[in-house]
Amino acid sequence: MNDTGTNAGTLYIVSTPIGNMEDITFRALNILRESDVIAAEDTRQTLKLLNHYGIKKKLISYYEHNKIKQGNYLIKLLLEGKNIALVSDAGTPGISDPGEDLIKLAIEEGIKVVAAPGPTAAITGLVVSGLPTNRFVFEGFLPMNKKSRKERLSEIKKEFRTMVLYEAPHKLRNTLNELFETLGNRKIVIARELTKKFEEVIRCTLKEAVEIYKEKTPKGEYVLILEGYCVDENIQDNINKWEGIPIKEHLDYWIKNGLSRKEALKKVAEERSMSRREVYDSIIKDKDEICEENR
Numbered sequence: 001m002n003d004t005g006t007n008a009g010t011l012y013i014v015s016t017p018i019g020n021m022e023d024i025t026f027r028a029l030n031i032l033r034e035s036d037v038i039a040a041e042d043t044r045q046t047l048k049l050l051n052h053y054g055i056k057k058k059l060i061s062y063y064e065h066n067k068i069k070q071g072n073y074l075i076k077l078l079l080e081g082k083n084i085a086l087v088s089d090a091g092t093p094g095i096s097d098p099g100e101d102l103i104k105l106a107i108e109e110g111i112k113v114v115a116a117p118g119p120t121a122a123i124t125g126l127v128v129s130g131l132p133t134n135r136f137v138f139e140g141f142l143p144m145n146k147k148s149r150k151e152r153l154s155e156i157k158k159e160f161r162t163m164v165l166y167e168a169p170h171k172l173r174n175t176l177n178e179l180f181e182t183l184g185n186r187k188i189v190i191a192r193e194l195t196k197k198f199e200e201v202i203r204c205t206l207k208e209a210v211e212i213y214k215e216k217t218p219k220g221e222y223v224l225i226l227e228g229y230c231v232d233e234n235i236q237d238n239i240n241k242w243e244g245i246p247i248k249e250h251l252d253y254w255i256k257n258g259l260s261r262k263e264a265l266k267k268v269a270e271e272r273s274m275s276r277r278e279v280y281d282s283i284i285k286d287k288d289e290i291c292e293e294n295r
Contacts, residue, residue, distance in 0.1 A: 009036070009083040011106045013099065015092040015118025019196035021052050028116045029053055035085040039074055041097055042089035062086070067098040071105055078111050092120045096140040096166055121194055122164045125223030128201055129162075129189035132228070136162040142175065153182040163226040169218035176213060179226070180206040184267075185258020187227035193220040207258040247272070247282045 012031045017023040032038060033055055039062040040046035046059060062070045078084055086093045086102060093099030106113050122138050137159060143149045156163060167175050179188070188209050190202040198220070204212065206226075247268060254264035269276045 007079075007081050008109075008111050009078045009081050010112045010114055011078055011103070012083065012085045013093050013103065013113065013115040014085045014087050015116060015120070016046070016049055016087050016090060018090045018119045018121050018124065018194055019199070021049065023119050023195060024049075024053075025116065025118055028118055029055070031085050031116050032057065032087075034083070036082040037074075037077060038085045038087060039070070039102070040087050040089075041093075041099070045089045046087055062098065062102065064098045067101050071102050074102060075105050075109055075111070078106060079109065090119075090121070092118065095120060095122065095138075119195070121166070121221070121223050124194050125189070125191040125201075125225055126162070126164055128191065129225040130203060131162045131187065131189060131225055133162065135160075136164060139163055139165045141166050141168075149178070153178060157183055158229050160228045160230070162228050165224040165226070167222045167224055169220060169222065172218040172222055173210075173213050175224070176206065176209050179224075180210050180258075181263075183226070183229075184254065186229075189225040191223040191225065192218075194223065196220075205258060247279060251279070251283065 012035060014028050014031055015024075016028065032050065032053075035057065037060055038046065038050075038057050039060050041063045043059045043061050050057060050059075060070065060074065062074065074084055086099050088095075088097045088099055094103055103113055126133055126136060137156075139152070139156065142165065143152055165175075176188075183206065185205050185207045188204060188206050190204075190209060191200070193199050202209070202212065250268050250272070251261075251264050254267045255261060259267060265276045265279055268274075269279045272279070274282075
């Protein structure tokens with residue numbers, strides 16, 4: 001770490017409203033007024049906020065595609081003694097946005113970093129979801145790369161904590177389908193446009209969500225809050241091996257949890273390392289034996 005002495009400025013991490021303009025603290029407004037420069041992910045969005053509160057300040061664009069060049073420039077200003085307020089397009093900088101990189105650069109240079117806390121879409125969505133909040137995990141946006149995305153979904157499949165994700169409207173349908181196919185049917189809360197005029201919170205299951213958005217056109221930015229992994233008490237001790245659990249009961253479990261019969265057959269086959277034909281034949285054989293005993 002470099003020793004910058006006492007001449008360096010301070011990097012302020014300033015949380016701004018995620019929708020409603022009134023959701024900003026007095027302290028955040030004072031920092032925006034008093035800083036030498038405001039580094040903004042979306043200068044147009046930030047300008048609306050500044051105009052609303054009558055603040056005139058120099059804006060510097062800092063976003064994903066210019067963060068290396070602009071990041072070095074902002075560090076230079078900080079080392080020269082300028083105080084900089086970092087804002088994202090909405091909410092808290094550093095959460096699923098390039099602010100994370102600037103914060104790391106500042107720390108590496110020994111520059112003081114101070115947070116002015118405020119709204120975060122992930123926490124806002126979580127607290128209105130009705131799902132457990134005592135333990136949760138933030139997953140942000142799922143990877144775009146197909147292989148990485150599949151690996152991430154596989155990783156969170158057995159996550160017992162409540163999960164919070166972000167998603168863009170044009171990707172929502174695909175994401176809901178992938179979540180249902182990978183995680184099975186579980187509770188989900190779909191929150192969009194939080195604190196804004198058209199705020200909407202849908203509480204349903206993943207299967208229901210897939211059906212809803214076959215007809216409903218996704219609009220706005222989404223926060224997805226997912227129920228953590230849970231299983232019936234009767235099979236809790238056998239979840240990784242399924243010993244002692246009849247194949248028919250195994251199949252019924254997944255059907256009860258929202259999978260179609262075809263999907264459940266595939267799931268049981270995967271979890272028992274069998275072919276779907278073997279699973280199907282075993283169930284038919286069991287039925288025939290029961291019928292024979294009852295004659």
